[in-house]
Amino acid sequence: MSYTELKREVFEANLELQKRGLVIYTFGNVSQVDRAKGVIAIKPSGVAYEDMRADDMVIVDLDNQIVEGTLRPSSDTKTHTHLYRHFATIGGVTHTHSTHATAWAQAKLAIPCLGTTHADFVYGEVPCTAEMSAEQVARDYEEETGVQIVRAFADRDPLAAPMVVVAGHAPFTWGKDAAKSVYHAVILEEIARMAFLTRTLAPQGDLLARSVMDKHYFRKHGKNAYYGQA
Numbered sequence: 205m206s207y208t209e210l211k212r213e214v215f216e217a218n219l220e221l222q223k224r225g226l227v228i229y230t231f232g233n234v235s236q237v238d239r240a241k242g243v244i245a246i247k248p249s250g251v252a253y254e255d256m257r258a259d260d261m262v263i264v265d266l267d268n269q270i271v272e273g274t275l276r277p278s279s280d281t282k283t284h285t286h287l288y289r290h291f292a293t294i295g296g297v298t299h300t301h302s303t304h305a306t307a308w309a310q311a312k313l314a315i316p317c318l319g320t321t322h323a324d325f326v327y328g329e330v331p332c333t334a335e336m337s338a339e340q341v342a343r344d345y346e347e348e349t350g351v352q353i354v355r356a357f358a359d360r361d362p363l364a365a366p367m368v369v370v371a372g373h374a375p376f377t378w379g380k381d382a383a384k385s386v387y388h389a390v391i392l393e394e395i396a397r398m399a400f401l402t403r404t405l406a407p408q409g410d411l412l413a414r415s416v417m418d419k420h421y422f423r424k425h426g427k428n429a430y431y432g433q434a
């Protein structure tokens with residue numbers, strides 16, 4: 205894929221965030237990796253969606269060095285590249301501050317699987333990362349955000365739950381490409397809203413029965429050796 209094609213795909217995925225109501229002003233960012241070239245295209249930092257053009261997307265290598273572009277890459281770039289380096293199967297990453305997913309992140313709570321809507325997309329809970337140490341924050345907040353996300357998936361397949369809420373911050377999602385990572389961001393905000401409302405109605409309510417979760421998730425995604433550990 206040429207840089208022009210990569211930037212176009214990432215540009216359109218970023219615009220979809222705004223179309224879906226997941227971001228305001230300059231919040232959030234989407235990227236996509238070209239593993240053959242060892243680069244990503246990512247939204248420029250601080251640029252409003254309505255002012256953005258495809259050529260504004262910044263090409264960065266996986267060591268966070270700018271390869272092409274005149275604008276500053278997103279301030280979250282190091283989190284994106286950390287995920288590409290550690291999750292070998294992903295092709296796109298999305299970060300938003302969508303309201304309900306961010307509320308779960310700020311509450312430092314994983315999003316429980318309370319219904320089949322959740323189970324259609326995520327096997328088990330949507331994890332919440334552990335809080336960072338003061339040393340990690342001082343060292344490099346964005347890189348350490350990636351570290352915390354990878355740690356949250358130490359015993360989970362990142363494709364079994366292509367999303368996470370970062371404690372005290374907001375959600376990150378991923379997928380096979382930028383468009384799929386945005387799709388997962390839309391799904392995450394909806395299941396986060398449903399879980400919040402469900403917990404408001406029934407604070408002590410039960411999780412979805414494991415047999416029902418298995419049926420719904422495996423029907424859509426198939427079963428592999430990973431499952432049974434979540």
Ligand SMILES: O=C(CO)[C@@H](O)[C@@H](O)COP(=O)(O)O
Pocket residue numbers: 230231232233247248249250251277278279280299374
């Ligand atoms: O997470 C944050 C800030 O907490 C960022 O997503 C948000 O401010 C957008 O930053 P960028 O414009 O991508 O540098």
